[in-house]
Amino acid sequence: MKALFFILIFVGIAVAFWQIVKLLGLLKGNQVATEKENNINGWLMLGLMVILYLIMSVSLYKCRWVLLPKLSASLEGEHIDTLFMLTMGLILIIQFILQFVIFYFSFKYRGKDKNYKARFFADSHKLEMFWTIVPTVVLTALIIYGIWTWNMVTDVTNKDQNPIYIELYAKQFQWEARYAGTDNILGDANVRNIKGMNTMGVDMTDKNAADDKTVLKEIHLPKGRKIIFQLRSQDVLHSAYMPHFRAQMNCVPGMKTYMGFTPSVTTEEMRKNEDMVKKMKGITEIRKAKSEKLVASGEDALDPYEFDYLLLCNKICGNSHYNMQMKIVVESEADFNTWLASKKTLAQVLK
Amino acid sequence: MSHDHKQTFITKYIFSQDHKMIAKQYLITGIIMAVIGGFMSMLFRLQLAYPEQKFSIIEAFLGKDGMTPDMYMGLVTIHGTIMVFFVLTAGLSGTFSNLLIPLQIGARDMASGFLNMISYWLFFLSSLLMVISIFVHTGMASAGWTIYPPLSALPQAMSGSGLGMDLWLVSMAIFIAASLLGSLNYIVTILNLRTKGMKMSRLPLTIWAFLITAIIGVVSFPVLLSAALLLIFDRSFGTSFYLSDIFIQGEVLHYQGGSPILFEHLFWFLGHPEVYIILIPALGITSEVISTNSRKPIFGYRAMIGSIIAIAFLSTIVWGHHMFVSGMNPFLGSVFTFTTLLIAIPSAVKAFNYITTLWKGNLQFNPGMLFSIGMVSVFISGGLTGLILGDSALDINVHDTMFVVAHFHLVMGISALLGMFAGVYHWFPKMYGRMMNKNLGYLHFWLTVITAYGVFFPMHFTGLAGLPRRYFNNAAFPLFDDLLHINVVITWFAIAGGIAQLIFLANFFFSIFKGKRAVKNPWRANTLEWTAPVEHFHGNWYGDIPEVHRWPYDYSKVDENGEFWGGQDFTPQTEPIREGEEEF
Ligand code: HEM
Ligand SMILES: [Cu+2]
Ligand SMILES: [Cu+2]
Numbered sequence: 058m059k060a061l062f063f064i065l066i067f068v069g070i071a072v073a074f075w076q077i078v079k080l081l082g083l084l085k086g087n088q089v090a091t092e093k094e095n096n097i098n099g100w101l102m103l104g105l106m107v108i109l110y111l112i113m114s115v116s117l118y119k120c121r122w123v124l125l126p127k128l129s130a131s132l133e134g135e136h137i138d139t140l141f142m143l144t145m146g147l148i149l150i151i152q153f154i155l156q157f158v159i160f161y162f163s164f165k166y167r168g169k170d171k172n173y174k175a176r177f178f179a180d181s182h183k184l185e186m187f188w189t190i191v192p193t194v195v196l197t198a199l200i201i202y203g204i205w206t207w208n209m210v211t212d213v214t215n216k217d218q219n220p221i222y223i224e225l226y227a228k229q230f231q232w233e234a235r236y237a238g239t240d241n242i243l244g245d246a247n248v249r250n251i252k253g254m255n256t257m258g259v260d261m262t263d264k265n266a267a268d269d270k271t272v273l274k275e276i277h278l279p280k281g282r283k284i285i286f287q288l289r290s291q292d293v294l295h296s297a298y299m300p301h302f303r304a305q306m307n308c309v310p311g312m313k314t315y316m317g318f319t320p321s322v323t324t325e326e327m328r329k330n331e332d333m334v335k336k337m338k339g340i341t342e343i344r345k346a347k348s349e350k351l352v353a354s355g356e357d358a359l360d361p362y363e364f365d366y367l368l369l370c371n372k373i374c375g376n377s378h379y380n381m382q383m384k385i386v387v388e389s390e391a392d393f394n395t396w397l398a399s400k401k402t403l404a405q406v407l408k
Numbered sequence: 409m410s411h412d413h414k415q416t417f418i419t420k421y422i423f424s425q426d427h428k429m430i431a432k433q434y435l436i437t438g439i440i441m442a443v444i445g446g447f448m449s450m451l452f453r454l455q456l457a458y459p460e461q462k463f464s465i466i467e468a469f470l471g472k473d474g475m476t477p478d479m480y481m482g483l484v485t486i487h488g489t490i491m492v493f494f495v496l497t498a499g500l501s502g503t504f505s506n507l508l509i510p511l512q513i514g515a516r517d518m519a520s521g522f523l524n525m526i527s528y529w530l531f532f533l534s535s536l537l538m539v540i541s542i543f544v545h546t547g548m549a550s551a552g553w554t555i556y557p558p559l560s561a562l563p564q565a566m567s568g569s570g571l572g573m574d575l576w577l578v579s580m581a582i583f584i585a586a587s588l589l590g591s592l593n594y595i596v597t598i599l600n601l602r603t604k605g606m607k608m609s610r611l612p613l614t615i616w617a618f619l620i621t622a623i624i625g626v627v628s629f630p631v632l633l634s635a636a637l638l639l640i641f642d643r644s645f646g647t648s649f650y651l652s653d654i655f656i657q658g659e660v661l662h663y664q665g666g667s668p669i670l671f672e673h674l675f676w677f678l679g680h681p682e683v684y685i686i687l688i689p690a691l692g693i694t695s696e697v698i699s700t701n702s703r704k705p706i707f708g709y710r711a712m713i714g715s716i717i718a719i720a721f722l723s724t725i726v727w728g729h730h731m732f733v734s735g736m737n738p739f740l741g742s743v744f745t746f747t748t749l750l751i752a753i754p755s756a757v758k759a760f761n762y763i764t765t766l767w768k769g770n771l772q773f774n775p776g777m778l779f780s781i782g783m784v785s786v787f788i789s790g791g792l793t794g795l796i797l798g799d800s801a802l803d804i805n806v807h808d809t810m811f812v813v814a815h816f817h818l819v820m821g822i823s824a825l826l827g828m829f830a831g832v833y834h835w836f837p838k839m840y841g842r843m844m845n846k847n848l849g850y851l852h853f854w855l856t857v858i859t860a861y862g863v864f865f866p867m868h869f870t871g872l873a874g875l876p877r878r879y880f881n882n883a884a885f886p887l888f889d890d891l892l893h894i895n896v897v898i899t900w901f902a903i904a905g906g907i908a909q910l911i912f913l914a915n916f917f918f919s920i921f922k923g924k925r926a927v928k929n930p931w932r933a934n935t936l937e938w939t940a941p942v943e944h945f946h947g948n949w950y951g952d953i954p955e956v957h958r959w960p961y962d963y964s965k966v967d968e969n970g971e972f973w974g975g976q977d978f979t980p981q982t983e984p985i986r987e988g989e990e991e992f
Contacts, residue, residue: 059468070907071914078848088843088924089931090774094850098773101854102781108858109785112865120869120894134805141802148792155759155788162766163781167773168703175770175964175977179705179992184764185757192756199799200749204742206801211738229565229656248655258655288735292656293559294668296733296808300874303805305733309668310558311652314735340889362886369885371808371876373552374559375566376477379879 092169099167106160113152125300126332130366130387131318133210134303140206144199210303213315218283220317223276225288225368226257227295227308230377232368233257234276236397238268244403248291248310254407258291267404270397275384276368278320279393285317298371299385301327307372320387327387328364337362415946423529425521426946430528431507432839435832437535438499439916443909444539445490448483450906455480457892457899459881477880481550482568484878486542488553489576491821493583494538496686498531500828501625504689505594505618507835511937512612514603514954516947519596523589530586534579541575549576552878554679557650557671561642564657573643577636584633591622591629598622603936605956610981612935612960613706616713617692620720621685627724628681635674642666672734676727683820684723688716690827691758691787694780697830698762700933701777702769703977705961705992708761715754715761722751732800733807741800748798752791759788770964770977774931775849776834782857783826789861790818793868808878811871814864822860829856829912836916837930841942842923848915852908859905866894934960934980957984959992 078084090098129138166175213220222237224246235257237243244266250258259266278284288297290308297316298305306316327333340362348358370381388396424430451466455475466474473479506524510517518524542548550568551560555576563570598611598619611619638649642663650671651663699706706712728736728744762784771777793815796802806812829852836844870891875882882888929938936956940948962979966972973979973986985991 059464063465063468067910071910074848074911075845075914075918078845083847084845084922084924086924088846090772090777090846094846095771095773098778098850099771105854105857109861112861116866116869120866120873124869124872125874137801137805140799141796141805144795144799144802148795152789152792155763156785158763159766159781159785159788162763162769163771166702166766166769166771168770173770174966174970174972175703176768177705177963177965178707178764178768179961180708180710185708185711185761188760189753189757192753196749196752199795200746203745203749203799203801207738207741207745207799210801210804211741248653249660251655251660292654293562293565294556298808298874298876300805305804305807307734309735310654311665311667312669312735336890340886343889343892344886360886362889364887367885367887369874369876372556373481373878378481379477379881380884382884 095167096169099164102160102163129303130322131302132321133318136206137303213285213317220283220285222285225286225297228291229375230381232383234272236270244269269403270400277386277393277396279390280320280323280387283319288314293374294372295370295374296372298369301366323387425525427506427510427518428944430524431503433528434502438495441490441494445487448487452483453899453902457896478547480880482548485550485552486548496824501689504831508614509597512615512935513606514936515601518593523593527586527589530582534583537575537579541572544572546570548572557668577640584629587629591625594622603953610959613695614692617688620716621688624681624720625685628678632678672731676730680727681723686820686824690824693827693831694783697776697780697834698765699961700931701772702765703963704769707764715757718754729798732803745800776830778853779826779830783823786818787823809871810867810875810877813877814867817864837926838937840920841926843926844915844919848911852911855908859901862901863898866898870894932978934978954982956981
């Protein structure tokens with residue numbers, strides 16, 4: 058019933074628009090644009106250009122600190138960032154120029170003069186060649202650079218870097234992880250082995266499995282070592298998204314997928330990063346303001362914000378998709394080894 | 409041709425076989441679906457801006473529970489589905505292909521009026537089913553418009569994957585049948601029923617666009633149908649095309665050996681061409697409207713056709729760019745990066761040709777023209793970020809974030825919508841014999857472009873900050889707390905934009921009955937539809953169908969003395985080539 062009420066309001070607003078125009082006497086008369094209207098709309102086109110530039114620059118300016126800090130937290134990510142800045146620079150230049158030309162032409166050639174003759178200009182092979190070849194050259198460069206970067210960041214077969222193998226395991230709506238243990242080989246696994254404490258379905262008859270270590274809630278990574286993630290899912294598609302490391306890969310039930318990177322900034326170092334300090338300060342202020350309201354209405358205050366790397370789920374996976382995360386801690390290799398040594402092996406856990 | 413047979417109300421307005429009536433039926437159905445889909449976006453935008461607040465408007469429409477995560481995902485899914493398929497595929501192509509193909513090529517009707525009628529009624533049925541599916545007790549389909557299994561295949565995985573998903577699949581299967589019947593009819597009509605003198609090289613760009621669109625539709629929609637059928641099998645008959653090794657709610661399911669990635673391939677083999685099925689008709693419409701209102705030939709007619717064909721061809725071999733991080737072989741990623749970035753070349757050619765058409769024109773800012781210029785602007789703004797998403801290495805970090813949402817809304821959502829508005833304002837006199845009010849048209853345009861930019865430009869930045877799409881709220885991530893005020897701004901622009909559409913609705917529906925009566929050729933255009941009488945009857949022209957002697961873009965053509973040929977700045981296609989005149 059209330060819905061009907063709202064619908065009536067909308068209909069009312071619509072009818073009002075028509076009636077106002079009718080009262081203004083604008084319904085009568087010629088409905089084709091006149092010279093006067095061409096003139097006004099031509100100027101408005103120039104106005105639109107200004108508004109568009111305004112929206113673009115305000116967005117760019119305001120969002121400086123909101124963006125992921127320009128600092129990538131992985132070595133591979135640095136190449137992605139370079140390519141990104143290059144492409145973004147190119148896009149912004151083209152955008153500013155083309156939008157200018159569109160709106161400027163719309164303004165300049167507005168049909169304000171009855172006797173003006175448009176120019177019959179239907180074709181020019183020279184011009185067309187020019188704007189086919191220029192994009193082709195630019196794109197060739199982008200394609201080559203892009204594919205080179207892609208090949209580098211997706212290479213998970215290179216054993217020279219002595220990588221550490223970690224499995225990320227996704228299920229509705231939680232992440233688990235498994236470290237490969239002293240042999241640095243992950244034991245086989247299948248959902249059909251899931252039982253009791255063996256929540257990841259590791260096949261304990263596989264000799265590589267006994268020394269694997271599973272962890273919940275947070276994973277630790279050593280700075281400077283190549284990490285190769287093996288991803289699995291227990292139920293539906295999920296996506297392991299680690300924005301700060303410029304890394305993402307889907308978790309597909311029935312299949313293993315892989316991604317890898319080399320963490321290059323520890324959590325502590327990132328918290329001291331200049332951009333990050335500004336971002337944390339901003340967020341803490343926002344949370345403080347919100348907390349005051351919460352406390353006034355008798356609820357608990359929010360914690361101040363402290364930066365942590367995160368693993369997010371980035372593929373719609375059900376009801377709590379928006380809250381499926383795990384903390385990532387990057388630390389020195391020595392700290393990492395101590396942390397890992399404190400964890401029990403699967404064989405110990407399942408005994 | 410019999411065009412004076414007796415018509416009852418039912419054969420004239422409901423089960424009509426006249427292409428003009430069918431076009432209007434498509435348009436009205438499309439508008440109703442757009443109102444539903446657009447309204448849904450207002451509701452979930454409120455949620456994104458004010459996640460903790462309760463709104464009586466949300467409770468009025470969604471019930472006492474208000475906006476739950478399931479409801480949010482359901483609304484997003486149905487919004488996407490309705491906008492992509494029901495508004496911008498059927499509502500746009502269906503309307504203008506039906507209206508313009510016979511009128512612009514000089515035919516009395518479609519090749520098969522009967523199939524055309526069936527096509528509309530199948531579309532109507534599928535729309536009805538889709539709307540009904542919203543009210544299903546267990547919830548509407550909510551796995552995203554891409555309905556990736558296993559989420560969409562298993563009712564245990566989310567409540568929307570029960571009956572709601574069944575209805576979604578049946579509705580889409582019927583929709584595809586409707587679209588195929590329509591497309592085949594368009595192709596046959598364009599190839600066979602052109603009037604005397606209407607060579608392929610004299611077709612208006614609208615018709616070229618509809619032809620190519622219909623061809624991509626025929627090539628790719630059947631693949632979506634098979635994807636949907638296999639999904640129905642997996643859901644109902646226990647097959648394992650897409651499912652394997654699944655443990656859910658405490659038990660292992662029997663499925664073994666299937667792969668969700670197969671579904672992704674099949675889906676995007678349609679899904680990507682689909683965005684061009686949406687876009688190309690809009691490009692065709694704007695080409696025509698810009699040329700007419702610039703009083704200038706479209707620049708580079710042949711290059712425009714060439715680039716549509718190139719875009720259409722490339723669009724069928726780029727689907728993998730939606731799957732860079734799906735787990736498919738990285739080598740394929742390189743291949744799809746290559747093909748995807750190639751599309752930028754014909755797209756750039758089109759953009760430059762539009763701009764050159766404006767150059768030294770005598771621009772007549774009728775509402776259709778404003779929307780066309782807006783379309784070009786938005787198409788460029790949205791298209792440029794494709795350089796980021798199409799580059800596999802860069803896509804890793806923005807895939808499935810709000811950056812993607814911003815990108816595709818600008819490049820296909822808003823740009824096709826503006827193209828559709830351009831078409832409605834421009835051809836309204838042809839459809840209803842009356843004019844839409846230009847002042848309301850102006851107001852509608854200015855509010856629409858500004859709010860559209862206001863909604864989708866800032867959205868890029870929430871995506872670059874790492875905010876994933878399809879998130880019910882960001883409360884679980886303090887990291888994103890500073891994005892909330894951006895979301896508030898976006899939502900207010902969205903609401904303002906939504907209200908601006910009421911102006912259009914009022915203008916459209918009042919003008920049908922109260923608009924000023926149209927003259928035969930109000931925009932002084934060259935194409936054939938403007939030689940047909942204002943009043944509608946089955947058969948389009950009294951007497952013989954006109955003959956065609958020239959291409960459709962002879963605007964402002966001058967003779968050797970610099971005077972307009974025939975004393976006016978346009979020369980309809982029916983004018984024979986004059987003595988001393990060179991045919992273009
Ligand atoms: C009134 C203007 C519109 C607004 C404010 C709007 C807003 C949105 C937002 C915010 C989302 C993403 C929600 C999320 O992922 O969490 C979305 C999704 C979507 N919209 Fe729109 N939209 C509008 C018009 C359109 C149009 C014209 C189209 C036509 C192409 C469209 C197609 C889609 C699609 C395909 C999705 C993806 C659905 C999914 O994730 O499954 N939208 N819309
Ligand atoms: Cu998820
Ligand atoms: Cu695509």
